[in-house]
Amino acid sequence: MALALLATVAASCVDAPAAAITAGRRLGLGTLEAPRPLAALGALRVDLPAPEAAAPPVREPAAMPIPPEPEVQAGDDDVGFEPPKAAAEEEAEDARAAAPEDEEPAADNPVMASTARETWVFAEPSRKSRRIGYLRAGAVVPRKAEKSGSAGCKGGWYGIEPRGYVCRGKNATTDRFHPVVEASKKRPKKDGLPYDYVMSRTPTPPLYARVPTAADQAKYEPDKGYHQRRLANLMKDPAFVALPEAGPMPPVLLYGQTAPGLTDGKPRGPEDVYLGQARVRSGFALLGQFEQDDRRFGLTTDLAVVPLDRMRWVAPATMKGMALDAETTLPVAFVMKKRATRYEEVDGGRMKAGATLGFREPLALTGRSTKGGAFLEVKGGDFVRAEDVRKIDAMSRAPTWAKEGRKWVDVSILDQALVAYEGTKPVYVTLVSTGADGLGDPKETHSTIQGVFLVHTKHVTTTMDGEDVGDEFDLRDVPFVQYFTEGYALHAAYWHDDFGTPRSHGCVNLAPVDAAWLFGWTTPDVPEGWHAALTLKKGTIVYTHP
Numbered sequence: 001m002a003l004a005l006l007a008t009v010a011a012s013c014v015d016a017p018a019a020a021i022t023a024g025r026r027l028g029l030g031t032l033e034a035p036r037p038l039a040a041l042g043a044l045r046v047d048l049p050a051p052e053a054a055a056p057p058v059r060e061p062a063a064m065p066i067p068p069e070p071e072v073q074a075g076d077d078d079v080g081f082e083p084p085k086a087a088a089e090e091e092a093e094d095a096r097a098a099a100p101e102d103e104e105p106a107a108d109n110p111v112m113a114s115t116a117r118e119t120w121v122f123a124e125p126s127r128k129s130r131r132i133g134y135l136r137a138g139a140v141v142p143r144k145a146e147k148s149g150s151a152g153c154k155g156g157w158y159g160i161e162p163r164g165y166v167c168r169g170k171n172a173t174t175d176r177f178h179p180v181v182e183a184s185k186k187r188p189k190k191d192g193l194p195y196d197y198v199m200s201r202t203p204t205p206p207l208y209a210r211v212p213t214a215a216d217q218a219k220y221e222p223d224k225g226y227h228q229r230r231l232a233n234l235m236k237d238p239a240f241v242a243l244p245e246a247g248p249m250p251p252v253l254l255y256g257q258t259a260p261g262l263t264d265g266k267p268r269g270p271e272d273v274y275l276g277q278a279r280v281r282s283g284f285a286l287l288g289q290f291e292q293d294d295r296r297f298g299l300t301t302d303l304a305v306v307p308l309d310r311m312r313w314v315a316p317a318t319m320k321g322m323a324l325d326a327e328t329t330l331p332v333a334f335v336m337k338k339r340a341t342r343y344e345e346v347d348g349g350r351m352k353a354g355a356t357l358g359f360r361e362p363l364a365l366t367g368r369s370t371k372g373g374a375f376l377e378v379k380g381g382d383f384v385r386a387e388d389v390r391k392i393d394a395m396s397r398a399p400t401w402a403k404e405g406r407k408w409v410d411v412s413i414l415d416q417a418l419v420a421y422e423g424t425k426p427v428y429v430t431l432v433s434t435g436a437d438g439l440g441d442p443k444e445t446h447s448t449i450q451g452v453f454l455v456h457t458k459h460v461t462t463t464m465d466g467e468d469v470g471d472e473f474d475l476r477d478v479p480f481v482q483y484f485t486e487g488y489a490l491h492a493a494y495w496h497d498d499f500g501t502p503r504s505h506g507c508v509n510l511a512p513v514d515a516a517w518l519f520g521w522t523t524p525d526v527p528e529g530w531h532a533a534l535t536l537k538k539g540t541i542v543y544t545h546p
Contacts, residue, residue, distance in 0.1 A: 116171035125157030136531035138184030195285035198311035205310035285477035319511035321430025333389035455539035
């Protein structure tokens with residue numbers, strides 16, 4: 001089946017079960033759609049109720065049989081083929097955008113740079129070839145000095161490192177100093193949250209094309225005074241997360257300049273000020289944050305300016321799993337009770353309470369228990385109460401795909417746990433949040449699909465959104481997204497820290513540090529400087545089960 005990956009990939013694992021399933025979802029590529037316009041100024045905003053904590057699903061009485069390894073069809077990956085109409089439209093856009101050669105005179109280190117949210121990389125110098133990944137605005141990657149042809153691309157096709165071809169045109173340039181490239185040059189981190197993140201408060205904030213003047217703010221934020229007084233009260237809460245120290249204003253915004261728009265978005269002119277209103281329950285990644293006239297602002301990855309006093313600063317989740325090796329392996333216990341303690345076995349087998357354990361702290365176990373299983377022995381000699389922890393055991397029987405050195409991921413819905421394996425050897429364990437409806441039907445409820453799948457698409461970050469009444473959201477730059485089937489993915493969550501509890505719309509949520517580790521470990525590899533990679537044949541196995 002041929003399929004085009006459209007210019008904007010909006011992840012669907014957080015959409016409603018009743019949402020229309022596109023051809024992309026049927027092939028396992030998520031919901032593919034054009035960017036939605038921002039809400040109009042003055043639209044009604046309402047506070048959403050906090051999500052109810054989902055009770056852990058009831059355990060099934062009998063073990064389920066392990067499904068067979070997923071079949072992979074022979075032949076080229078059928079990912080990313082572009083229909084003729086879309087190819088013609090992109091060719092016309094690139095032809096209009098193509099400028100005189102803009103590479104530096106002495107191109108000793110020639111580069112290709114992205115000016116768009118998605119600058120596609122093709123397997124061959126042709127729009128009829130497969131799309132194998134994309135670059136994000138600000139990315140600068142090495143390229144071949146000479147063109148590899150110009151069929152369907154007036155600006156010319158260039159080979160880039162480590163593979164693939166990019167069309168120089170609307171969404172890519174050989175000028176490393178292009179305004180969008182300069183404005184977006186901050187690269188995502190790969191060891192936790194890729195950026196600083198903020199979540200919108202209600203009423204939602206406006207988005208500006210430049211730093212707004214006092215007159216702009218009076219026009220587009222008539223409730224600014226009320227909102228700032230409300231914020232002053234919120235700051236008295238001990239749980240309030242304060243903004244970090246302000247950084248410098250991004251050069252692209254100095255002297256009242258309008259930030260350039262990404263080239264696959266709506267064009268901006270120097271007279272543009274107001275870009276629209278953020279949607280309800282929205283989240284944004286920031287390239288920087290700064291102060292102007294005693295007010296704090298942030299610059300988003302879409303090069304929009306947002307007032308931070310209308311946002312909630314995201315504190316990174318504290319949850320972190322455990323790397324495993326020959327010395328430290330399963331079983332592992334995660335502390336699930338706050339203020340749980342270690343115990344020391346003293347004379348007569350009596351248990352003496354000791355140091356307090358951290359919430360969700362991982363503990364390597366010896367496999368020995370005492371007091372009829374009420375206490376589990378921790379490596380090092382201490383004990384923990386079995387009722388205070390969640391114990392993750394080694395697999396009881398190896399699946400057929402657990403071959404020597406082969407990577408695969410095991411996700412248990414009942415344990416709310418993920419274990420990464422190389423063959424039969426566990427190498428990492430952590431807690432996750434799967435679908436809020438536990439073992440329900442994923443077609444009708446917010447439940448995680450069960451089965452054996454292959455990771456086929458990996459995004460360093462991507463957008464996830466939904467429009468169910470009462471459950472609307474617009475989460476930009478969701479980190480370390482790995483799709484494995486029908487819009488379901490492994491990914492980090494920056495909007496909650498409830499790992500170990502079911503609460504997603506169907507995806508497998510991980511803490512950012514864990515998601516970053518997993519992203520770097522699985523295949524397909526995302527080359528340095530790229531923002532995504534796609535394949536339907538070479539990805540890591542994901543096994544989701546009760």
